[in-house]
Amino acid sequence: MIAAIENARRDIRMESYIFAADEVGARFVTALAAKARGGLDVRLHLDAFGAGQRSFHNLQRELEGSGVQFRWFRPFRTRHPLQYLQRNHRKLLVVDGREVFLGGFNIRRLNSRRLHGARRQRDTHVRVSGPLATLAIGHFDRLWHDAHQLPASAIPKDPKNMEALLVASYSRHCQHRLACLHAGLIAKAQTHIYLTSPYFGPGIMVDQALQAAAARGVDVRLLVPRKGDPLVASWATKASYAPLLAAGVRIYEYLPRQLHAKTLVIDATWAVVGSANLDYLSLFVNQELVLIARDRTLTEQLQAQYIEDLAESEEITLSVWRRRGWGARGLEAIGRTARLLL
Structure with missing residues (x-):
């Protein structure tokens, strides 16, 4: 840069x-x-x-x-x-x-x-050019001038006709569309879903899409940090584990350093990378910007990095998770409550 x-x-x-x-x-x-x-x-x-x-x-x-x-x-x-x-x-x-x-x-x-x-922090950033640069200028200028809300029609309901799109959030309605776009991509997965998020608590729509994908045989994997920052965010993330694990989602906790990357790879075809965590603040409150692309080179690079990250992570299995102590369960309850208060 x-x-x-x-x-x-x-x-x-x-x-x-x-x-x-x-x-x-x-x-x-x-x-x-x-x-x-x-x-x-x-x-x-x-x-x-x-x-x-x-x-x-x-x-x-x-x-x-x-x-x-x-x-x-x-x-x-x-x-x-x-x-x-x-x-x-x-x-x-x-x-x-x-x-x-x-x-x-x-x-x-x-x-x-x-x-x-x-x-150093484990993170992901990308460089793009071409028509997306014009879109990026528009997103920057709109926020710079505190312009009117982005029309909801600017974010498509269905990604099937897209090759690449920069999705920003300007209003609660459009942020809901951002969650819909994630859920729509997950619903179309046929072989695998590789998801990385430093904070996880996306709400019912994305949560259910992940569980449904695992139930139909898709290899669904979620990578999150072992220790979140702040700690209450980590407790909130762990509060999501049980239903995901029960549905067949494989969860990994990244061990060596702080994890801050936000990426999603689906079937080695679709890639999502940007500033948005899969949590309530990113999907429904804050200003975010993500790249959604159907690009083989990008997905292969993100997928290769994901496999490397899994090698430095510990898988959390349902049997082990069910044996966690009451102290851990209490902290999850605090995290769950904090998430609901948001």
Whole structure:
């Protein structure tokens, strides 16, 4: 992404949930500021909760002093306090209207192989180009200008006629469509479903689609982290295990490091990757952006990575899960309650 910014010739649009005031954040600020000073149209849209720490203020002054157009997404306002509950969880970079990066990567040291080493966060980001770049610009600009809600018709009910689509969430109705799109792809699976999500609690629609797929003989696998961040999110995820395992879904807990990737591969044909977790906040509250594509190369790459991840994971079987202690069950009840309160 840094190389793409440094090679930009016309304009740069970027948004992120977390943009840390560390070595990685400073490097991005240096690159963006240099391009703005060179006369390019540079726009940076950051979430006021995820990136709005005091430590970022010096970087903000450098950006604005260099001519970068900078905006916070929904800072806290006493007149509209409930708006603060919706966050911009998207991670997007569009360079010169032709090169797009999106996925799960936040801008921080934890994502850097060079700075954080082998213990860096396990995440997935993709680069796309072509007509999708035009769609990405539209999604960025709509949120930048706080435009009207995306019409529901912009997200198809049935993915069968799609080759690739960038799906964003703007209203509760469209976010429901995002869940419908996931459930629709799962319902069409014939051989396998490989799902990775750091947080899991998608609601009845996706939950039932996964159980139904397993019941009809599809190889359904769910990869989640052994330890979630925060812990209550991990308890909420584990509260979903029992019905999935009983239906035949195979669940794996990733062991070596923090898991943050959000991917779905179906029949080595369909791929979904982006910022959205399969949980209530991502599907029904926050601003998200995902790529849904019927692309053999992408699905093969994601599937190969998935197999590697499973090799570093522990499978949770139904027999073992039924023998868990009352302490674990109590924590799951807390997680389940927290999920319901959302």
